[in-house]
Amino acid sequence: MEGEILDNIMGEIEFKQVEFAYPSRLENIIFKDFSLKIPAGKAVALVGSSGSGKSTLISLLQRFYDPIGGDIALDGVPIYKLQLKWFRSQMGLVSQEPTLFATTIKENILFGKEDAEMEEIIEAAKASNAHNFISELPQGYDTQVGERGIQLSGGQKQRIAIARAIIKAPKILLLDEATSALDSESECIVQEALDKASVGHTTIIIAHRLSTIRHADLIAVVQDGQVTETGSHDELMGNEMGLYPMLVQLQHTEQEQVKEKGDKDLSINAIDINDASSHRLSLASRTSSANSVAANHSSLCEEMNVEDKKLPAPSFKRLLAMNLPEWKEAILGCLGAVLYGAVQPLSAFTMGLMISMFFLSDHGEIKKKAKVYALSFLGIGLFSLIINVIQHYNFAYMGEHLTKRIREGMLSKILTFEVGWFDQDENSSGTVCSRLAKDASVVRSLVGDRMSLLMQTISGVTLACVMGLFLSWRLALVMIVLQPLIIFSLYTRMVLLKSTSKKAIKAQQDSSKLAADAVSNHRTITAFSSQDRILKMMEKAYEGPRKESVRQSWFTGLGFGSAQFLTACIVAFNFWYGGKLISQGYISSEALIQTFLILVSTGLVIAEAASMTSDLVKSSEVVASLFAILDHCTRIGPDDSNGYIAEEITGHVVIHDVDFAYPARPNVIILKNFSFTVEAGRSTALVGQSGSGKSTIISLIERFYDPLKGVVKIDGRDIKSYNLRTLRKHIALVSQEPTLFVGTIRENILYGALDETDESEVIEAAKAANAHDFIAGLGNGYETWCGDRGVQLSGGQKQRIAIARAVLKKPTILLLDEATSALDSKSEKVVQEALERLMVGRTSVVVAHRLSTIQNCNLIAVLEQGKVVEKGNHSSLLAKGSTGAYYSLVNLQRKTHNSTQSFK
Template sequence: ALGTALPNLKYFSEACTAAFKIFEMIHRVPEINSEDMTGEVLEKVSGEIEIRSVEFIYPSRPDTVILSDFSLIIPSGKTVALVGSSGSGKSTVISLIERFYNPLRGEILLDGMNIQNLQIKWLRTQIGLVSQEPALFATSIYENLLFGKEDATMDDVLNAAKASNAHDFISQLPDGYHTQVGERGVQMSGGQKQRIAIARAILKHPPILLLDEATSALDAESEKIVQEALDKASMGRTTVVVAHRLSTVRNADIIAVVQSGGVIETGRHEEFIHKPNGTYAALAQLQQVSSKNEQTPTNSISMSITQASITPANILTAKSSRHGSQGGSERSSQSRRIFPEQENPDEEENNKTEIAKKRSIPSFRRLLALNAPEWKHTVLGCMGAIGYGALQPAYAFTLGSMISVLFLKDEDEMKQKVKVYCAIFVCLSMWSFMVSFLQHYNFAAMGELLTRRIRLMLLRNILTLEIGWFDRDENSSGALCSKLGTDANMVRSLVADRLSLLTEAVSAVGIACILSLFIAWRLALVVIAMQPLIITCYYTRNVLLRNISKKSIKAQEQGCQVAAESVVNHRTITALCSQDRILRLFDSTQEGPHKEINRESWYAGLGLATSQALTILNWAMDFWYGGKLIHQGIITSEDLLKTLFVLIRSGRIIADAGSMTSDLTKSADAVDSVFTILDKNTLICPDDPKGIKPQILEGNVDMEKVDFAYPARPNIIIFQNFCLRVKAGSSMALVGQSGCGKSTIIGLIERFYDPQKGRVNIDGKDIRSFNLRTLRQHIALVGQEPTLFVGSIREIIAYGKEDATEAEVIEAAKAANAHEFISCLKDGYYTNTGERGMQMSGGQKQRIAIARAIIKNPSILLLDEATSALDSQSEKVVQEALDRVMVGRTTVIVAHRLTTIQNSDCIVVIEKGRIIERGSHSQLLSKGDGGAYYSLVTLQQQNHLPSP
């Protein structure tokens, strides 16, 4: 028993190492414990907040002071707006009020009580937060809203959705409030995600409301309606608004201008406007100039237009006869992306083929082929396994011989032979040490190298797959991380452990059978005849365990997805006090498979118990038959002992192999999962050797009669017979309601997707004829939500150009208005941005992303809300930089803010996936009240121009 247990000690060692890290995290007592139920609870919250002489630095950047002697009083029931440049500390104030962090010095008071003395969970239930980048979870819209208030009724949910202008588009979806939003809300447009997040905050009915750029992702019409809803929601509540657009804060009771971590001005909008030398007045003047630039020379759009004349209803009425409603545009277009798909025959056949591949486990020979570079380790490991396998029957034979010696009548002969056999045992122990070391070291080294290679191959293939593949639920980030982490390691277990065990078992059983047949062939045949029955029991157990393993892997992937989302969105979860809800979601992913696993585990246990019982019954029959042969004088007692010990020892090896069937089953399923990805051929190959590799592009873009639907929603048409032409060196702006298809055009030009019909041409050639990697080197994209990788700012900017010099990086940063704030950081360009750029403000992240695009020096520039996160001053400077960069380049701009596109050569208005207007800014405005673009500009001017 000890000999059987000792080899398994390595698993205890591995478990202890893993458990140390796990328990270290479990037992860690956080400085701010969300589950700490101590602290006071106020009977009534009036909502007065006082920030008194606060100094703050982020723990990850202890040398950079964010707030210094920051003081501000936020009266109860009033709206206080924080304005200032990106990185000035506005969002940090929000985080401190939410108590995501504690200040280094100073204090924050709620109704005169230091918030550090209040029960933290209760405190956060009194606060509603809507952030700049809305966080949605991979569940239904209804479930997402319930994160705001778990016991909310359906009427509460409907009222909150209506107040945030979300009810209409939700109602148009086939599953309504039960529509799945996808991972991180990927099935929703930016504006739709933001409105759901606002509804979630409104549902909470908090006495304190924190709005951090809550309307930044909305188009003009939606922004106006949502802003009105927020204004209503703010009534009677203490509201803190962080905003770059002064139009969203001009009605605030108090406006605080934040600069360099302190408050430099406080007052009302009307007071600031009459201080020409004030910082706020300068910001207002800057935005006023931008807005005035939208007006026609004849002032056909006057700020004297009455509120009634530009209501959404009137705008829609003016256009309904020709174009239908803008709201309908958004709903129908977005519905196309969310409606459940019905599989077409081709895709269904492809799915069946993929399922067939998944069910066909890769051959062991193919797995060994992956280990070809480690052939030396493989050969040496197999030699060790053969040697260790041969040791087992040799040891059993020696043991049987020695026991028979103990029955000798001659004591001298007995002593002499005992000494000989003891010497043999010593030799066997030395042999065991050498071959065991040779076996386990080489197979372990081989396995680790294989794991590394598998992970690299997996990641390489994942990165080449088309974007549509990632839209599927089974290919979520959590599931893919599980494959890279756990499944790749399981492949090592299958190859290294299986090959080691197989070689050892074949060696031991083969030698044992030959030796036992030589000693007593009659008895040996009886013993050997029973082995197939035992092996059948193990095989049955293996089949049952395989079914269990598949369910376990599926549950693990779903659980990983929930865990991954909870980590990524931990701020939102913390603000909503939804830790318990997330734990229930995580537990629910395990519940279904858990019941099935329990049922099948009974059968698996029965198979193992039967095999163990048959083994013992086999011994009983062997001793009975052996005794009969001795009685008949056919064999001696020494022959009986030698034969049984040799075969029983080999039977133990079979039993050990059987006990590993559960691990091997899990490994086999992991291999199945891994090779499904490795064998997946991308529909959009980035490295087609036959593709055209252009050295330079003119930049002509032409979409010819394009039909397109997202692969995950094949029956929901986005474009039908869509045509668009962008001349080389010109700029084209795409405007329209959220979800009308603007960003889809960007995706088609980048060839994230291929159209079902029609062509996308660049310089007169079908985009599918290019080598995609080379083509994308001439295209730069700046998205609405900037994606920064973990690393230094310099590394992130240099992603745009691999061989970028220090001077080029700095020049690009200057052009994007990023150099100044980067230089103020302690480590400058070598400052780590954190995961997903968490150490940077929204505006800072966007400027770094713009610098990354500028350094690429592209022929085609794609800007998808590239300046949406910037304050007015930064937006002006960055827009000027982009205007300079756009000269001589083909530029496609997607924007809600019309100030960013008024200088474009051509503006295209899109509705319901079709072009309804096109022309220059002045040409479209000249159409007057009947024009869609005119209506958008009119509405946006009313929203954005600060009142004098």
Template sequence: MKCRSLGIALPDVKYFTEAAVAASRIFDRIDRIPEIDGENNKGLVLDNIRGEIEFEHVTFTYPSRPDSIILKDFHLKIEAGKTVALVGASGSGKSTAIALVQRFYDADNGFVRIDGVDIRTLQLKWMREKMGLVSQEHALFGTSIKENIMFGKLDATMDEVVAAAMAANAHNFTRQLPEGYESKVGERGALLSGGQKQRIAIARAIIRNPVVLLLDEATSALDSESETLVQNALDQASMGRTTLVVAHKLSTVRNADLIAVMSGGSIIEIGSHNDLMNRKSGHYAKMAKMQRQFSIDEPEQNPETRLSSSVARSSASRLSTARSSPAIFASPLPYDEPKPVSYPPSFARLLSLNSPEWKQGLIGSISAAVFGSVQPVYAITIGGMIAAFFVQDHDELRARIRTYSMIFSSLTLISLVVNLLQHYNFAYMGEQLTKRIRLRMLEKILTFEAAWFDDEENSSGALCSRLSNEASLLKSLVADRLSLIIQTTSAVTLAMVLGLLVAWKIALVMIAVQPLTILCFYTRKVLLSSITTNFVKAQNQSTQIAVEAVINHRIVTSFGSIGKVMQLFNEAQEEPRKEARKKSWLAGLGMGSAQCLTFMTWALDFWYGGKLVDMGQISAGDVFKTFFILVSTGKVIAEAGSMTSDLAKGSTAIASVFEILDRKSLLSVPNQVTNISIPLCNGTGGAKLEKLTGGIELKKVDFAYPSRPESLILRQFCLEVKPGTSIGLVGRSGCGKSTVIGLIERFYDVLRGSVKVDGVDIRELDLGWYRRHMALVSQEPVIYSGSIRDNIVFGKLDASENEVVEAARAANAHEFISSLKDGYKTECGERGVQLSGGQKQRIAIARAIIRNPTILLLDEATSALDVHSEQVVQEALDMMMAGRTTIVVAHRLNTVKKLDSIAVVAEGKVVERGTYSQLKSKRGAFFSLATLQSN
């Protein structure tokens, strides 16, 4: 009996092995002692921090690129309460200096001091509490606006939150949202515009009331009006504080007490704005001159009058919008949202995905069936062995024992062979299924419309968790559980047949009580299935929180928010955990009942068998044979019952996988919305024009994001762009400029109206074919893990090496790429973390250039570039625009100066349109924007 119990337990040893491997990795991370521990309470705490910062002959290289020196003999002193700006070309080391102040890294040589104390001796958590950071990348979390601001001060009151938002010019757009400060921002702020995200990040820093304020391109994503207001707010916030500013736009740093010009990791010039401008041949003066030449002409009007009048008009318009909002919210919007479909788990469909491995499936199934039959044969042999001892003739006893011993030996060999065949073939099927499911799921996910990803349940963390965990569960279901089911079915069938043949009366009784045991196991499966669904949902939600925390780890550590992240992580799992505790009791009762019924069955078997022997209807040997045969049935049912939790998880995973695979993208099926009267070439999923010239027309478009259907972004929006011409969209943040780009790309479909290309509604066109004629450079450059060359080639997969280099040259990226040790093979890191903002943007532009598109979409394409790079890249873009339909979204009006026309967008409509000179002479909305920017 001990050996039998051991045999039951042995198959589960693999789980201990897998757990040991996982535990080893987990404990390696837990036990790792970081070189720079932000939560360590050791170190000096100064009684009074003034905020004096000093870099003393600092040399620094990133650990991932030890051969590339970022800072070289960097020396800078910032007096307490003063503002110092760092300017220079992208990649010169400006943002690195800020990272060293916050001690994200330690200098290779030299010292970084605060109030004369080496920061390596200070308590890091305390030091960071005295600092406020606004980085070039906004780093928002997928919670509410209020919670994002409160990351700066966890115990802040609502009044403090509102005051910080007002100071950052974020209050007005926030209160217009249906849920106000409780509005969700989406994953990494996906539901907000770039300027709105930046203003929330600034509010997060302001609410902290820091001694040291660090601004890394804090206003890079703001429109002219917001930039002026926020810059004033930052100037106020900087008063009495030590402030270190990184900026490309020199107008944002002209009021700094000291400006340091960086090049090649060193300071080559330092002084006030006036001092540096007086050095006619100096680098700063050249940069300023270049920026003036590249900027707009300054309108002739008193700056104070211009600013006050513009702000007044803007405030009035926002108040008007806010007042009119209830009427907008009250009107229902015609969203045809598909009702969620519940997909029942289909094991047959899952197996159909394994059809290419039918040979392995056949061999594995036969092997599993043979191995299943080993158990009842073994049982009847044991019963026969016991019955043999009732024989009186010693020769017959020896003969029977010899026969049964030979059977045992044969079963050993058979078990070894069929086990090997069974597990190898099913494991092969499982691996192929995992690969196939992950590929199909990822391919399908990438076809879905953008609105699907706006749902919290479809965040990147949740989807990555599903791709990883659910595919593994299905692999286990096929590789382990399917083979066990076949094995169990074979064993039970043969056991019942043999039992009925040996002693049918006692066999019928034993078989009759088996359903009770099975019922207990089934009840346990149902309970576990509902528990599993809740746990999967909680796991996806908590995974998303972890993903965002890791991605934004600099902000988390900078603001000392690890405790807040852990709180959110724990709260995401609390409710399912409580429910699971209740249902676990029921699951335990189900398992216990099954075991109880098993022993009661044994008692019934022996009692009834004894009665039959006493009546002379069967022999004692037949009782033992039947008992062992049908007890083996209970054993295999118990083994099958032990996998009910896996079946429960597998059922949930099957439903989840096919929910994705069966889902039809709302953008993939062409809608019959217009009559097409021009020649078309039919293609899968829609029509293909014989030639795309690039004429674009948006006609009476109404649009609201599906996640906020009551807030209209575009209202009766009309815009026409002739083929081969360029148009700029300007206006303040949140007015709908980037939304227009999203509609042209058909990331979303309009609520009312139409978007047409060459007179054809884009909903009629083959989406893949249509997008192959477009290139997009977005406000936030998307860089993938991989080499620089890989990222550029994304624009044209079959591009030659010469094409890659030429595209990089045109985007002013070739020079910095060539200076890297590995050149075009240099790894970019996750989301391009190894590159500066300007370098990432230039790679994104090179990716668009290599595509050679008919329609070019530029959404703040030069926002992260320094003056020199902006000029060179703008010239490259100007050349690229020739003969192409180009739509440019910009806050800096100098980037749209040479375009064929400019459209001013306000409150979801085009309020002015014309050339640069025409709009300037009108002294209307465009004139106000130009006035603010020149100021």
């Protein structure tokens, strides 16, 4: 909160001799003496190959990092002197990979402007072409998007992210591949909206599609961390030897290839965007015709969820059975606990002797006995030390092995669960990781601590009662009879703690999920200065449980107070009765003190046991959720022993009469009576608007989900009859948002290997994906650390590694879901050629918004709202003329990229 706040922002940004390297790779210099001036109120585009440093500039401008050398200034003031929260509030960011939070669409848009009215939210959604699809959802703006927006398509997520930036009305607009995930129609509309939003604002645009930035006021070509060329489009095109004309020509060649192929069949006339409207299906009619299917599926989902939630808490017997391999340690631990249980009564007995010693009149006798009793205490202490070590070591050994066993069992089980299980709010990655990291370790207390407590209590109570009856049976009997009152009061305490622990655990799970979401999306939170909003959401998650805890604390306080009062009354009664026995000559004062201390120590043992029951109660609640995972029966098991093991497949895919809705949104039917065939060894492309069902089809082929009705067949066999793990060995997927694991680049590529793979094969796969050159240029080469979800690499670099991983697999069926969306023109051309070589002789299903990438596919299917409205090859679809949906898409994309016509 410290720093300057400018009264009037012009928006001029200047990078002055900036030097920078990422803290995790200091030896790899990204910028050295980098300088660039961005005039106020102008649109400046940054172009260049993936990894050249474009996105790094935006990270530096937002002060995610500080440069090693040089300065970055806003209106002449170095940004490190400005108040950081205020400075970031002046910028709106739309990044290459849209980041959404696990809350509603409305709440996600409000991250841009927390105090926005509903009208402003709707206007921002309309401006980003998101309002229509949001309105068609059952809950509209209150629809839950799921973790990282998993319930929405890539284009839908991107449009919500754009709405979040637009509602902010920022002085500086940062667009990092803002339209990369959109279809042609959406891109055209959203690009116009972004153009309007950027008028009068300083705008920095990063784009691989150069046609989208042709009208930028200034274009800067970034290569190897340096600005090699600057100027307007026309000025840069004037330098025929420059890098920019080469990039433009490269993209122009791709557009020409589409045009030449299409012109064989027809000449392109004026574009009418409305031509495609006649082919669109009404969502309302589709929803009404599918009501019965949705209702049946919804009730089925509810039944299955109820079954999951009614799982009983694990029995102590079951936990012991899991710890059976450590039976030797269990015996030693129990022996130690039994012996330790005797320590308290023996110590109390010695204490009684010590107190009675002071009633002696002979000082020599007192001194002599004091030495004996002191040595007795020392002996009890050493004995206690040895027994405690034996007891706790063995129980800890048991507990750690049980924790390890449960963690491994949970993880192996979770990895077999169907994707729909993760779509549920209670099974988000934050909650699951919390269970694995913290909850699994609680199990040890249920076995080790419970056994220790049980053995100590039985041993201590038994010995204390025997000793008390031997010393003074009258007093001992009275004290033993009164013990149940103490036990009753402590039992009341245990019940109260049990009821409050449920609320505490619920609050902890919700907050853990929110915290995990916040940490994983920290860049977006930082960019929008939403730290306070996240804290408010955290406070809201705790609000209900906090109120309930306050209410419960009154009952708990009364219970504790009553227990304490009852205990004090019992002690007073014991002294009164003991005094009467002494006055009547039945016992001596020494026997009174010894019996009282021994049996009171029994009460302390029980009290200690009761105080630990709260932890055991919490542990039982936690462990019940762990065992719910271990006992959960996955609906799509990858290791069905009765499944057909496919050593080889041809790749003939048939989707017949399929109805499908995502489990998290059972009332929204995505596919209805859908039928489609993918011929073996041929390439099939799926095109259409975002949300039309393209990625859903790929999910069904991978069997991430099962259809509500109908069947998906591969090689004439129902996909459900296969052993799924062996089937997926023949299928490779490159998705729209590349997923990398924490590890090295080599390890990430090797995820695609089925057998032992040598270094040469890894390198060949990287070369095929056009990744080898940039990997070799990194300081550690293939041993470079990728970071969490590949954060150390650019979007294009991550995508190429994901493609290399698929190449290494040598699949029979290749699924490409916008596989080249994150690549620059040069990389896209090379990777597209590599993919086309890879697709030869393989069954390929390609989802793409850029029609130039699928023009050579054997079959192209046009999808609209879950239906195939047209199919054929590129030429035959164009031959339908203006009445065809594909024709309209091609013309629309040409309109979007019409600037390429003058690029020659």
